[in-house]
Amino acid sequence: METEILLHKPLKEIVNENPLFSDFFSSFQIKAENEHKSFTEYISTQPDSFWDENASSKEEIANLFVDYISGIAASEQKTTIETLDILRGIDKSKNPENCNLHLNPGEITCIVGPTGSGKSRLLADIEWLANGDTPTKRKVLINGQPADEDTSALFGGKLIAQITQNMNFVLDMDVESFLMLHAQSRLLMNAEDAVKEVMKLANELSGEPFDPTTPVTFLSGGQSRALMIADVACIGQAPIVLIDEIENAGVNKKKALDLLVSKDKIVLMATHDPLLILLADKRVVIKNGGMDKIITTNTHEKGYYAELEKMDKAMQEAKDFFRYGNELKES
Amino acid sequence: MIDLITIAGPPSSGKTSVIIKMIDSIEGFKDKCGVIKFDCLSALDEEQYAKHGITAKTGLAGNLCPDHYFVSNFEECINWAKEKGFSTLITESAGLCNRCAPHLKNVPAICILDNLSGINTPLKTGPMVKLADVVVVTKSDLVSQAEKEVFRFKIQQVNPKCKVLFINGITGQGADKLARLVITENKKMEKEQMKLRFSMPTALCSYCLGETRVGEDFQIGLNRKIKL
Secondary structure: OOHHHHHOOEHHHHHHHOOHHHHHHHHOOOOHHHOOOEHHHHHHOOOHHHHHHOOOOHHHHHHHHHHHHHHHHHHHOOOOOOOEEEEOOEOOOOOEOOOOEEEOOOEEEEEEOOOOOOHHHHHHHHHOOOEOOOOOOOEEEEOOEEOOHHHHHHOOOOOEEEEEOOOEOOOOOEHHHHHHHHHHHOOOOOHHHHHHHHHHHHHHHHOOOOOOOOEHHHOOHHHHHHHHHHHHHHOOOOOEEEEEOOHHHOOOHHHHHHHHHHOOOEEEEEOOOHHHHHHOOEEEEEEOOEEEEEEEOOHHHHHHHHHHHHHHHHHHHHHHHHHOOOOOOOO | OOEEEEEEEOOOOOHHHHHHHHHHOOOOHHHHEEEEEEEOOOOOHHHHHHHOOOEEEEEEOOOOOHHHHHHHOHHHHHHHHHHOOOOEEEEEEEOOOOOOOOOEOOOOEEEEEEOOOOOOHHHHOOHHHHOOOEEEEEOHHHEOHHHHHHHHHHHHHHOOOOEEEEOOOOOOOOHHHHHHHHHHOOOOOOHHHOOEOOOOOOOOEHHHHOOOOOOHHHOOEOOOOOOO
16 A cells, blocks of 8 residues: 555545545544545645644644554455464473463364363463463464564454353344444455354354344353354454353354364363363363473374263253253153 | 653543552552542542552542543642652543543553443543543453454544553453553653643533522523534
């Protein structure tokens, strides 16, 4: 994007070509869509009252506009994540951790360990792109580079999506309008298709169907989680997904993970659920706050998964049996 | 010379928690900074600060306009902080009528918003958000990722130049980043240059002077009529 050209182009054309710019203009109450003047002309013809109202000046707004242009240019530059590394720090007793953790897109990794062992801390370190500045002294590398403030800024907050058990929808909106709002805030071109896709997937994941006019606050725990996962997969652009304990949420877990993997996300999941653990490609064991070892799910374990799945299914059937008012009787 | 930071945000958005966590995240900083909390009617935060070993004072505006009260006492606050030998003074004020912002030119300005407070909060909060350098969002661990993203988007619509930080006021996650932004990298400035980023309201009518009767006969001074 040529800054010089944009400075001298009629505002009308700028917003027509790239709707992203209307945000900038609307924040200064400039009605760009009907404005024939260029940015430079526009700001040099504004009365003093304009600058008073916006508590700004010609120089300031010009600098901001140039910043905004480079910001847009940077966000259009698609940065992809090829690898995510967590370099070892220290455990709760300040001893060095045993191993590093290396993650690739399209791969599921579980974090296992007893309650209070530090699973959530590891997720928090990644979410915060730790650089030796958290209690664990871990360092997070993206594409082999330390993830400094500039890296996070480059991704504009789109780097990591989180789904946890205590997250809820709080907005007073129906599902469809809410998804539309999210898609629009992501500046997706085909927002309507994305919304339809999310609706469809969320319904598949949850098993309890809900329709687009349901208020988001009325969704059950399982429906909420299903909607969050489908939304993260299709509308959210974050390449890294962190999931904290969603096992009890009434979501079709296997489908949910397949969906995230099919979108080439890096999926990291703190869990106690053996089914989820065996679905993962590998798991990192947390002990006393430190990464203790990495275990790759072997073929023997994959075989055991089928057995567990049977038990899980029996359990699920029993749940439904009683839930729907049946009674066990001597046969 | 003293470093200043102005912090504003609607009531119960988590200002005090964020300030405490921010101060806590820098070792030994507690003893070098003072906090002044501006409020209208009552403030119970002094104790909360004291519990964390932070020196704090409260200024109650009572029946004065809290924003006018803030700006006309700012110099006194600086003098207090100097007397105490502090290197940094942090002021905390609640949003109050949302018409004003306590932010000063050349002084790091932070606005704190609560992710639970509804999608249009950034828009409704006015100059406090619009003129802030950093907008901190609290309680976002309780809302869905999508709402978090939409909230950030709404903030950037109102204030495209600010940095948006998500901070957990309970665990303090993220507070160290805020500290780095506004304390460690804070530039010193001359007090003489201090100027508000946004003018205070014109408030010169009979009700400012204690009038309580309702009706046109009792309205003297600057009034504006609603368009219906």
